[in-house]
Amino acid sequence: MSILIKNGRIVTAAEDYIADIYIEGEQIVAIGQNLSLKADQEIDATGKLVFPGGIDPHVHLDMPFMGTYSSDDYSTGTLAALHGGTTSVIDFILQTQGKSLRHALEEWQGRSKGNAYGDYSFHMAVTDFNENTKLEIREMVEEGITSFKTFMAYKGALMIDDGQMVDLMQEVKRQGGMVTVHATNGDMIDKLIAKHKSEGKLSPLYHYLSQPEVTEAEASGRFSDMAHYTNVPAYIVHMTCEGALNAVRRATMRNQQVFVETCIQYLILDASLYENDFEGAKWVMSPPLRQPKDQEALWAGLNQGLIQVVGTDHCPFKWEQKLMGKDDFSKIPNGHPAIEHRIELLYSEGVNKGKITLNKFVEVSSTNAAKLFGMYPKKGCIAIGSDADLVIFDPNKQHQLSVNTHHMNVDYSGYEGWEVTGKCETVLLRGQIAIDKGETKINKGYGQFVKRNKVNGII
8 A cells, every 4th residue: 555645744853844755555665845656545735734643652541440440442542542643652551569560461462452543552560579570671671661660659559669669770771671650759648638538628629639749849859869879761751740840950950861741631721620529520630730830830841851742641531430439539530531632732732822833742742752762763753664653734723622522432521612723634554544534444453562672761
């Protein structure tokens, strides 16, 4: 199968020009102006943007959590991602305490194999680091899983202590991987949750008030210090606030690079949503939404190069599942549906409103994730020999986000009625048209596991 995309405005992390793209099989084989090559299919992209397929390195599909499972599985989640211009995702495997990393990998392979529409890879969340686990780090890297998630919260379920963290960092460094972290102070948060519950304060607002900015700022600084000591490539997931960003800013003063991801919701939503009685449960996630001053800091962090990636932490739960916490905020499943909206919201709220450039948009939605997580230049760029993962984007199309039109398996929208400028019109995955004007053109199972390369902490 060959495809010729004509006259598109090609935008990468570094370039912006009008040209044609010729695709054979799964890869881009020629880029140039006025290409006269014959193709099986020709697409006129005049007046449209053409940029690399998005990479969302933070999703939770079919994830066990708080006695239930996130409502998007590999089928619905990766399809919704494709509709929104994201062609590859990286999901989190969660090790069960007392069991091996291999056991966890096989469990997630069972969920994903043959079910994905889009391409996917894995991070390995290490929740029980011991001598046996240590021996498995090399095995995982050889499998193409080169990033290892840690939690500084959720004691008794996911959290490891600082001693385990340092030991893990040293082994991951030896094997050519990266350590990523959920950086919040779990002990402080648990204490505040217990305090609020003892006082009968049980609404979603107290989820937010149990995780003040200091809990994230302190943990981000502590993680940065441990990463500096071990010299491991280090990445903080879903950063939400100015205090945490300042911890990373301070780390740069000792010539340290700590990579940072924020999520689309933290750039555009704020904590006032928690004041709407139980309706606020729709936005209960950890860390929680913050204040307008934090949004300002995060946008600045993108432009200053302190924040490299915008993901989603997509972890949807249906309203019936959220109701598990109707009488106790600590029992509301934590998570937010956003996998389908990241690209369009980042363009509409970022590029269209003059907060980031088009090149920065591509950098933080695709290219940097590909570079950081060992997928570049196969993914994350428009270049000869790269996978033909492409989005043809109408920059002027205005539309509304709604539960009535989204493809995520969740019965409400965190962005109901949101007015958006910019629409993913056609999405190609490995040389195949996957989505065209809202219609799905590929079958379940087309998505493949992406085996990732070792990382060195440089982009």
